[in-house]
Amino acid sequence: xxxxxxxxxxxxxxxxxxxxxxxxxxxxxxxxxxxxxxxxxxxxxxxxxxxxxxxxxxxxxxxxxxxxxxxxxxxxxxxxxxxxxxxxxxxxxxxxxxxxxxxxxxxxxxxxxxxxxxxxxxx
Numbered sequence: 001x002x003x004x005x006x007x008x009x010x011x012x013x014x015x016x017x018x019x020x021x022x023x024x025x026x027x028x029x030x031x032x033x034x035x036x037x038x039x040x041x042x043x044x045x046x047x048x049x050x051x052x053x054x055x056x057x058x059x060x061x062x063x064x065x066x067x068x069x070x071x072x073x074x075x076x077x078x079x080x081x082x083x084x085x086x087x088x089x090x091x092x093x094x095x096x097x098x099x100x101x102x103x104x105x106x107x108x109x110x111x112x113x114x115x116x117x118x119x120x121x122x123x
Contacts, residue, residue, distance in 0.1 A: 040066060040119055040120055041066055041068070041116070041120045042066055042067075042068045042069070043068075043070070043116075044069070044070035044071065045105040045108070047070065049072075049083050049086075054086060057090050058090070064091070064092065064094060065091075065094050065095045065097070066091040066092055067092065067097040067098075067099070067116075067118075067119035068087045068088070068091045068097065068098045069099045069101070069112055069115075069116060069119075070083065070087060070099070070108075071101055071104065071105055071108050073102055073103055074102070080100060080102070083100065084098050084100055097115075097119075099112050099115060
């Protein structure tokens with residue numbers, strides 16, 4: 001249902017919105033870390049890979065040898081390589097199963113349908 005009075009109603013919801021880096025001392029943060037540790041594959045869609053966001057993953061036991069899929073739309077080849085290396089170091093240092101795609105989210109899923117289903121089961 002649309003807001004009847006957005007100027008009155010939105011304020012109470014806006015304060016509840018938090019990016020995951022604002023959750024570091026919360027149960028939500030720990031739940032995210034636990035889910036990442038248990039996951040067989042990690043999929044980044046429209047993530048951006050800014051340094052602040054990547055710090056969220058550093059220094060935690062996230063498990064290893066996961067398959068990682070990521071959109072890297074618009075990144076230069078140098079930056080794309082940097083993202084691939086960083087994701088590999090974090091999630092797949094032994095197997096290096098990092099798949100990047102220079103396109104939109106839906107196209108990544110179509111492009112990597114077989115490796116995705118192998119990593120996570122049927123889609």
